[in-house]
Amino acid sequence: DAGVIQSPRHEVTEMGQEVTLRCKPISGHDYLFWYRQTMMRGLELLIYFNNNVPIDDSGMPEDRFSAKMPNASFSTLKIQPSEPRDSAVYFCASSKLPPGELFFGEGSRLTVL
Amino acid sequence: KQEVTQIPAALSVPEGENLVLNCSFTDSAIYNLQWFRQDPGKGLTSLLLIQSSQREQTSGRLNASLDKSSGRSTLYIAASQPGDSATYLCAVTRGTGANNLFFGTGTRLTVIP
Numbered sequence: 001d002a003g004v005i006q007s008p009r010h011e012v013t014e015m016g017q018e019v020t021l022r023c024k025p026i027s028g029h030d031y032l033f034w035y036r037q038t039m040m041r042g043l044e045l046l047i048y049f050n051n052n053v054p055i056d057d058s059g060m061p062e063d064r065f066s067a068k069m070p071n072a073s074f075s076t077l078k079i080q081p082s083e084p085r086d087s088a089v090y091f092c093a094s095s096k097l098p099p100g101e102l103f104f105g106e107g108s109r110l111t112v113l
Numbered sequence: 114k115q116e117v118t119q120i121p122a123a124l125s126v127p128e129g130e131n132l133v134l135n136c137s138f139t140d141s142a143i144y145n146l147q148w149f150r151q152d153p154g155k156g157l158t159s160l161l162l163i164q165s166s167q168r169e170q171t172s173g174r175l176n177a178s179l180d181k182s183s184g185r186s187t188l189y190i191a192a193s194q195p196g197d198s199a200t201y202l203c204a205v206t207r208g209t210g211a212n213n214l215f216f217g218t219g220t221r222l223t224v225i226p
Contacts, residue, residue, distance in 0.1 A: 004156070043202075043216040091156055102147065102204075102214070104156035 004105035006092050012111045018080040021108045023092030024073055033102070034067055034077050035091040043091075049075065082112045115140045115207050117217035125223040126193055134188040134220050136203035141181045144206040144213075148177050148188050151200045151219070160201075161188070193224045 005024040013019055025032045034046040047057040052069045060067070064083070069075040079086055089107040116139045126132050136146070145164045149157040161170045161177040163186070169178040176189040186203055202219040 042218045045214070093157075100145075101159050101162050102157075103159065104149075106156045107154075109154075 004092055004094055004103055006090075006105035006108050008108055009106065010109045010111075012113065013082055014113050015083055016081040017112075018078065019082045019086075019110060019112075021077040021090050021092075021110070023075045023077070023105060025075070025092070025094035026103055027073065029094035029096050029103070031095045031097070032069060032075050033093040033095075034075070035093060035104075036088045037091060037107070038088045046077070046090075079110075082110075084112045086110060087112050115143075115205060115213075115215040117203060117205055117215050119201075119203060119217040119220050121220060122218070123221040123223070125225060127225050128193060128195060130193050130224075131189070131191050132193055132222070134190070134201050134222070136186040136188070136217055138184045138186075138205045138215070140207060141184050142207060143181060146177075146179055146186050146206070147204045148175075148186075149202045149204065151202060153199075157202065190222075193222075195224045195226050198222055198224050 004026055007022045030051050033048040036044045036046055046059045047067045048055055049069045065079055067077045087110055089109045091104050091107045093102050093104045095102050118137045120135055143165055147162045148160045150160050151157045161172055163170045163177055163179045174191040179186045200219040200221045202217055204214050204216045207213045
């Protein structure tokens with residue numbers, strides 16, 4: 001398996017623009033997680049899905065953030081409108097059955113100017 | 114709330130030395146503990162997963178121990194190599210919920226050739 005695949009790897013955008021990050025989890029994994037990593041706050045769980053259904057989105061910072069999982073092999077995290085404080089590395093991770101072993105993608109580094 | 118601490122934040126050792134990384138957590142009622150490695154600009158790679166009923170896990174030159182009663186885990190790296198240079202993070206899971214994973218802030222290890 002190719003592992004968790006994220007795109008884009010790097011995104012630079014201007015404040016106010018819409019940003020869409022994409023994730024393909026490992027096949028057969030029922031759980032998908034979106035994390036954000038910053039120097040100040042470390043790794044933060046934003047939202048997670050079980051069988052494509054959002055289970056807990058309490059970590060989503062604001063209504064500007066939304067996530068979808070239309071099928072078992074694809075998820076998006078959208079920020080609209082983006083702000084400079086959203087600059088971070090966004091990770092997608094998947095697992096078969098939590099709290100088992102977690103597999104991370106390589107992340108999407110977002111810079112909002 | 115579970116708090117996970119890793120000290121020191123950074124560590125430099127000469128090649129070939131054995132070393133220990135520390136992780137402490139405030140709530141001993143954990144389900145499991147994972148050690149991850151993160152290379153610069155990359156995602157997290159799972160190294161070892163210790164269930165709460167286990168005392169240690171080994172993989173190659175890595176050995177992780179768990180002492181729930183004292184709220185501590187250590188990651189022992191034998192015969193360190195420059196390729197071991199990375200940030201090492203521990204994460205504890207409290208309960209079986211997927212959103213109960215708490216990360217430490219990591220120890221940045223540099224192995225000097």
